[in-house]
Amino acid sequence: MAIKKGDIIKVEYEGRLDDGTIFDSTELNDGLPLKFEVGKGQLIRGFDNAVIGKETGEEFEISLEPNDAYGDFDPTLAQTVSIEQFPEDITPESGMMLRIDGPNNTYSIAWIKDVDEEFVTVDMNHPLAGKILNFKIKIVETGCEPDPPEMCGCGVDCGHEH
Numbered sequence: 001m002a003i004k005k006g007d008i009i010k011v012e013y014e015g016r017l018d019d020g021t022i023f024d025s026t027e028l029n030d031g032l033p034l035k036f037e038v039g040k041g042q043l044i045r046g047f048d049n050a051v052i053g054k055e056t057g058e059e060f061e062i063s064l065e066p067n068d069a070y071g072d073f074d075p076t077l078a079q080t081v082s083i084e085q086f087p088e089d090i091t092p093e094s095g096m097m098l099r100i101d102g103p104n105n106t107y108s109i110a111w112i113k114d115v116d117e118e119f120v121t122v123d124m125n126h127p128l129a130g131k132i133l134n135f136k137i138k139i140v141e142t143g144c145e146p147d148p149p150e151m152c153g154c155g156v157d158c159g160h161e162h
Contacts, residue, residue: 001142002052003051003052006038009139010034010035011026061137080120
């Protein structure tokens with residue numbers, strides 16, 4: 001039966017950049033298939049849409065432009081700030097990920113791109129923004145049951161959609 005929005009499925013996958021670098025795969029994630037509800041927005045749009053109409057056992061390849069993945073790189077999301085703005089208990093290092101708290105219990109993730117004696121360059125773009133993503137996908141299972149509430153890691157009926 002063809003996959004449609006709302007189906008819960010499992011896939012095996014490998015994601016590569018145009019230069020052949022593997023950025024994500026089933027193998028890098030403990031070898032366990034990725035389980036998700038199709039059309040719920042749990043994955044990047046292009047990956048989510050690509051499985052619609054496929055069948056169990058089907059293998060295929062897709063190439064996603066940035067607008068179907070993590071979007072275009074936005075230079076306004078990279079800023080250089082004084083190293084003095086960091087709390088004393090944080091020593092900024094290139095590659096470090098930061099949580100930046102915003103209003104109404106919101107937050108953003110930023111990556112430290114560069115550090116020198118006086119300044120730190122912080123980038124809120126996703127590391128894969130602006131890149132073409134190439135995937136090999138295999139539909140492993142369809143008709144899966146949703147995960148129980150305790151699977152989100154909090155162990156209680158937390159109000160998250162499961």
